[in-house]
Each structure stands twice: as structure tokens, then as C-alpha cells.
Amino acid sequence: MSDYHFPYKDAAFLLNDVLGFEQMCAEAGLEDINAELATAILEEAGRLGSEVFAPLNTVGDKRGATLGDNGVQETPGFAEAYQQYVDNGWASLAADERYGGQNMPRMLAAAVVEIWDSSNLGLSLCPLLTTGAVSALTAHGTDELKAAYLPDMVSGHWAGSMCLTEPGAGSDLAAVTSKAVPAGDHYLVTGQKIFITWGDHQMTENIIHLVLARLPEAPAGVHGISLFLVPKFLLDEQGRPGERNDVFCVGVEHKLGLHGSPTCSMSFGDKGGAIGYLVGKPHNGLAAMFTMMNEARHGVGIQGLGVSERSYQQALAYAKDRLQGTRSDGSRFPIIEFPDVRRMLMLMKSATEAMRGLIYIAAAEADRTNWASHPEDVSRHAARTGLYTPIVKGWISELSQEITSYGIQVHGGMGYIEETGIAQHYRDARILTIYEGTTGIQGLDLVGRKVLADNGETLRKLFDEIQATADDMSSVQNLAGMAAALGRAVQAGGEASTWLLGNAARDRNAAAAASVNFLMLLGYICGGWIMGRSALTATRKLESGSGDEAFLRTKQATAQFYFEHFLPRTDSYLAAVRSGSDSMMTLDVSQF
Numbered sequence: 278m279s280d281y282h283f284p285y286k287d288a289a290f291l292l293n294d295v296l297g298f299e300q301m302c303a304e305a306g307l308e309d310i311n312a313e314l315a316t317a318i319l320e321e322a323g324r325l326g327s328e329v330f331a332p333l334n335t336v337g338d339k340r341g342a343t344l345g346d347n348g349v350q351e352t353p354g355f356a357e358a359y360q361q362y363v364d365n366g367w368a369s370l371a372a373d374e375r376y377g378g379q380n381m382p383r384m385l386a387a388a389v390v391e392i393w394d395s396s397n398l399g400l401s402l403c404p405l406l407t408t409g410a411v412s413a414l415t416a417h418g419t420d421e422l423k424a425a426y427l428p429d430m431v432s433g434h435w436a437g438s439m440c441l442t443e444p445g446a447g448s449d450l451a452a453v454t455s456k457a458v459p460a461g462d463h464y465l466v467t468g469q470k471i472f473i474t475w476g477d478h479q480m481t482e483n484i485i486h487l488v489l490a491r492l493p494e495a496p497a498g499v500h501g502i503s504l505f506l507v508p509k510f511l512l513d514e515q516g517r518p519g520e521r522n523d524v525f526c527v528g529v530e531h532k533l534g535l536h537g538s539p540t541c542s543m544s545f546g547d548k549g550g551a552i553g554y555l556v557g558k559p560h561n562g563l564a565a566m567f568t569m570m571n572e573a574r575h576g577v578g579i580q581g582l583g584v585s586e587r588s589y590q591q592a593l594a595y596a597k598d599r600l601q602g603t604r605s606d607g608s609r610f611p612i613i614e615f616p617d618v619r620r621m622l623m624l625m626k627s628a629t630e631a632m633r634g635l636i637y638i639a640a641a642e643a644d645r646t647n648w649a650s651h652p653e654d655v656s657r658h659a660a661r662t663g664l665y666t667p668i669v670k671g672w673i674s675e676l677s678q679e680i681t682s683y684g685i686q687v688h689g690g691m692g693y694i695e696e697t698g699i700a701q702h703y704r705d706a707r708i709l710t711i712y713e714g715t716t717g718i719q720g721l722d723l724v725g726r727k728v729l730a731d732n733g734e735t736l737r738k739l740f741d742e743i744q745a746t747a748d749d750m751s752s753v754q755n756l757a758g759m760a761a762a763l764g765r766a767v768q769a770g771g772e773a774s775t776w777l778l779g780n781a782a783r784d785r786n787a788a789a790a791a792s793v794n795f796l797m798l799l800g801y802i803c804g805g806w807i808m809g810r811s812a813l814t815a816t817r818k819l820e821s822g823s824g825d826e827a828f829l830r831t832k833q834a835t836a837q838f839y840f841e842h843f844l845p846r847t848d849s850y851l852a853a854v855r856s857g858s859d860s861m862m863t864l865d866v867s868q869f
């Protein structure tokens with residue numbers, strides 16, 4: 278057993294009371310999916326998370342994966358835990374029922390994934406990548422490939438991996454040099470990939486690598502990259518894993534954190550070529566891979582939430598236990614009574630609540646995209662989902678750095694000592710702003726593809742909705758101050774986007790220089806939106822005498838705190854956006 282527990286009340290409140298999960302499912306014709314079922318699913322997942330995954334988290338940190346004669350050997354206990362996850366059907370929760378999935382809403386799946394991430398970030402990365410690979414294959418694979426590979430990937434019996442990065446191609450995937458040459462009904466893939474998460478292990482019967490490579494005569498740049506499915510074991514006549522394919526792990530990295538997740542150097546085709554199959558159209562591989570990357574970016578946002586929540590729970594327990602104050606009568610009191618420790622705990626608590634809310638909002642939008650039938654609705658919801666993706670990934674992963682750092686600070690000197698375990702969350706979180714596209718890349722995606730590309734239209738509609746929440750709040754007496762603050766934050770967002778739209782064409786550095794500040798600005802506004810909606814719902818429920826009073830008052834307090842301590846950051850991000858690129862770019866490289 279561990280001391281981790283999923284915050285059911287907050288999840289249920291956000292899903293059902295604030296965001297109308299049940300009604301959304303009913304509107305989509307999924308009447309059998311309701312709040313009661315969601316609670317039962319979360320409780321069951323919570324048990325596996327707390328009792329099985331969480332106790333293995335420190336084991337993964339201390340005894341990371343190793344490379345031996347039989348390939349990568351994962352942390353002891355991980356395979357058994359993963360098997361329970363598969364046996365209980367968790368791998369297929371949100372997958373398409375055509376391939377054995379349970380077709381559950383993404384909103385509910387996102388809530389469940391927080392449990393795996395909080396309880397064991399390293400182990401849960403394996404299913405995160407499989408889920409992304411399933412989405413890419415579902416969207417872009419041929420019927421034959423789907424029939425052969427998806428059922429076992431959906432069930433979790435086979436895992437997936439994502440093979441993009443090469444020594445010379447990181448953020449700039451245009452530089453990918455791996456090759457694929459046609460050979461009858463398949464291709465022979467050769468090349469080196471580095472930093473491949475869960476690129477090899479013994480937990481599953483097969484590993485299905487999705488690999489970016491170039492066909493002969495492919496044009497240079499991103500428009501010459503294709504996507505290939507390369508299985509670790511080739512399928513035999515019965516469709517079961519048979520002969521070993523020519524793809525091997527040749528090294529496992531030593532890392533700052535996330536030791537439970539093997540980060541592998543993979544060699545394709547040392548013995549003549551790894552057999553692979555084209556996914557999607559030739560030279561269109563990056564577009565196909567984006568299906569996986571977008572899914573994974575949302576997943577990394579959930580990781581930021583999960584690790585922050587775990588760090589918060591541990592810091593809270595320590596703060597209640599550690600005696601450092603002495604009262605006038607000589608009795609001692611715990612550090613949780615000091616205002617500054619309260620400040621840190623409230624920052625941690627209100628940030629995780631805002632992160633959770635934003636993740637559910639984004640997942641609900643992805644559900645609406647899947648469920649919409651009219652093409653106009655599909656593109657509207659898809660555009661909004663696309664807008665949320667870099668914010669969820671970038672803002673939450675950046676904020677998780679601050680939150681897990683407070684986890685250490687609350688522990689004082691013991692926070693710096695590995696024995697307490699709190700430092701693991703900080704070390705584990707550090708990768709989240711880097712993989713699946715650094716925050717810099719998320720900023721560029723947000724500004725370039727999601728704002729400038731449609732002249733700010735999708736963002737304007739989001740701001741209108743947030744302003745409508747502020748208007749609703751203003752009619753409730755004790756929320757009027759918060760309503761005004763949310764309105765000012767939306768205005769700051771509007772001014773920042775006007776600045777971007779006005780300056781991007783004139784100065785080619787302007788948009789890029791502003792992009793991360795702009796992303797953070799939008800993150801804090803979206804956080805204010807969900808915290809404002811939470812405060813509104815809590816107040817209305819209290820007025821009507823329904824719900825758990827103590828919990829609802831807690832929600833009012835965390836919202837108030839968010840508005841006082843996080844939302845004002847929007848002013849400084851707006852100022853930074855407006856400052857442009859001059860001071861940033863003025864030094865000659867030799868002046869650094």
C-alpha cells in the first residue's frame with residue numbers, strides 16, 4: 278500500500294457538476310454512461326493505482342531498466358502490475374469498439390489516466406505511447422494493418438512506441454535520415470533512433486514501433502518523411518508474434534528522473550533491414566504521426582497534473598506531521614500552521630485543481646469532435662481541441678516544475694534528501710517540458726498553427742465563452758470581484774493576440790519571441806476560467822443546500838486563492854508579449 282489516493286471528490290465535482298459529463302454523454306446517445314458508472318470506474322482504477330502501481334514508483338526510481346542479452350529488462354514488479362492493468366481491461370477503456378475497445382468518453386479516460394500517472398509516472402508512460410500508436414494506426418493504417426495489429430494493441434497485450442528522434446533530428450524532424458526501401462509487400466527500414474521511450478522491454482508479447490523514415494527519392498524536408506509500422510516480432514501465419522525483426526535496443530540512457538521508463542537507443546536494420554509497413558500516404562508521415570503526437574501531448578499534460586498531485590499529497594502529509602513551531606505554553610505545532618507553508622500548499626492545491634479542470638475541458642472537446650456528425654461541428658470542435666493541445670501540454674508541464682519544486686520546499690532540508698521520495702517527483706517532472714515537443718515548440722504551434730493561421734478566430738470564440746462565465750459570475754454577489762478579474766484577464770489575452778496579429782507580419786521574430794509568454798498567458802486565463810466556473814457552481818450548490826458543504830467551501834477558497842495568486846501573472850505575461858523581440862535579439866552571438 279502507498280499513501281497515494283485519487284482526489285475523487287474534485288474529479289466528480291469537475292466532471293459532473295461543473296462540466297456536465299452525464300448530460301454530454303446523453304446528448305451523444307450514450308445513455309448508459311452516467312455519473313454513477315464514472316465513479317465506479319474511477320474507484321476501481323484508484324484501487325489498482327494506490328495498491329499496485331504506487332508502491333512500485335520508488336522501486337522504478339531506484340532500480341531502473343537495464344539492458345541485457347535478452348534486450349531491456351524493466352524494473353522488477355512492473356510486468357506483473359502491467360499485467361493486472363491489461364487483465365482488468367484498462368488499456369482499452371477509450372479505444373474504438375471495432376477493435377475491442379470500450380468506447381468510453383475521453384473525458385472519463387483522462388480522469389483515469391491521472392491515476393496511473395500519479396501512482397507511477399514511469400510505468401504509465403508505456404500505455405501512453407501505446408494509446409497514441411493505436412490512434413495513429415486507426416486514423417491512417419490500411420484495413421489489413423488495422424485488423425492485424427489493433428486488437429492486440431488495444432487490449433494492451435502488445436505495446437507501441439514512437440520513433441521520431443535521431444541524433445541529428447530532434448525538434449527539427451525535417452532532418453530525419455532513417456531510410457525505407459520497398460521490398461515486395463513491405464519495406465526495409467534502416468537507421469538509428471535515440472531517446473525511444475519503452476523502445477524495448479519484456480512486459481508484452483510484441484512491441485509495435487511507429488517509425489519516421491524516408492523513401493528513396495523522397496523530397497528534402499518534412500514533406501519527404503513517411504511513417505512505417507515496424508514490429509519487434511514479425512507476425513506468423515496465424516497472426517501471432519513469430520520471427521524476430523531486425524530492430525534492437527543498443528543502449529539505455531541514464532537520466533535525471535523517470536528511471537522506471539527505459540529510454541532506448543534503437544538500431545533498425547543492422548542485419549539488412551527491419552521489415553516495416555507503410556502507414557498513411559508516402560511522404561505524408563509527419564501528418565500521420567501528428568495524430569499520435571497530439572494524443573501524447575494531451576497525455577503529457579495529464580502527466581504534469583499527475584505528478585503535481587502526488588507531490589502535493591506528500592507535501593501535505595509532511596506539513597501536518599513536521600513540528601517546528603513552539604507556542605507560548607511550550608507545546609509544539611506542525612509547519613502547516615505557518616502562513617508561508619500554507620501559501621505553498623495552496624499554490625499546489627489550486628494549481629492541480631486548475632490543471633485537472635483544463636484537462637477535462639480539452640478532453641470533452643475531443644469527445645465532441647468524435648461525436649459530431651455535421652462537418653461544420655466537427656471542424657469547429659477540432660479547431661478548439663487543436664487550440665487546447667499546446668496549452669495543456671505547455672502550460673501544465675511548465676507549471677508542474679513549480680509545483681513539484683514546492684513539494685521539496687515544504688519538506689525543507691529533508692526535501693533535498695532522496696530518502697523522503699519527494700525529490701523523485703521533481704526529477705520525474707523535469708522531462709515533461711521537453712519531450713513531445715519542448716515548450717518552445719508548443720509556443721510556435723500555438724501561435725503559428727492555432728492563432729495566426731485562422732486570424733485569431735478560434736481563440737476569439739474561446740475568449741467569448743470565458744467572458745460569458747465572467748458575466749455569469751458577476752451576477753453572484755460574492756463573486757463580483759473574481760468576475761471582474763477574469764474579465765480583465767480575458768482582455769489581456771485579447772490585447773496579446775491583437776499584438777501578435779498586428780506584429781507577426783511586420784517582424785519575423787515577433788511571434789516566435791512572444792510565443793511561450795503568450796502560451797503561459799493563455800494557460801493562466803484557462804485556469805481562471807475553470808476555477809471561476811468551479812466557484813460559481815460551488816456557490817450555487819451552497820445556495821440551494823445541495824452537496825457536501827465542507828467540500829464546496831473548499832472549492833470556493835481554492836478558486837479565490839487562484840484568482841489572487843495565479844491570475845495576476847497574466848499582467849506580466851502580457852507585458853512580456855508586448856515587449857517584442859528587440860531586447861531578446863539585440864546582442865550579437867559574440868556578446869553572450
Ligand SMILES: Cc1cc2nc3c(=O)[nH]c(=O)nc-3n(C[C@H](O)[C@H](O)[C@H](O)COP(=O)(O)OP(=O)(O)OC[C@H]3O[C@@H](n4cnc5c(N)ncnc54)[C@H](O)[C@@H]3O)c2cc1C
Pocket residue numbers: 439440441442446447448449471472473474475532535540708711712713714715716717718721
Ligand atoms: C526521457 C526522454 C524520452 C523521450 N522519448 C521519446 C520517444 O519516445 N520518441 C521520440 O521520438 N523522441 C523521444 N524523446 C526525444 C524528445 O522528444 C526530444 O528530446 C525533444 O523533442 C527535443 O529535441 P532535442 O533533444 O533534439 O532538442 P533540440 O531540438 O536540440 O532543442 C534544444 C533547445 O532548442 C530549442 N529549439 C529547438 N528548435 C527550436 C525552434 N524551432 N524554435 C525555438 N526553439 C527551438 C528547444 O526548445 C530546446 O530548448 C525523448 C527524450 C527524452 C529525454
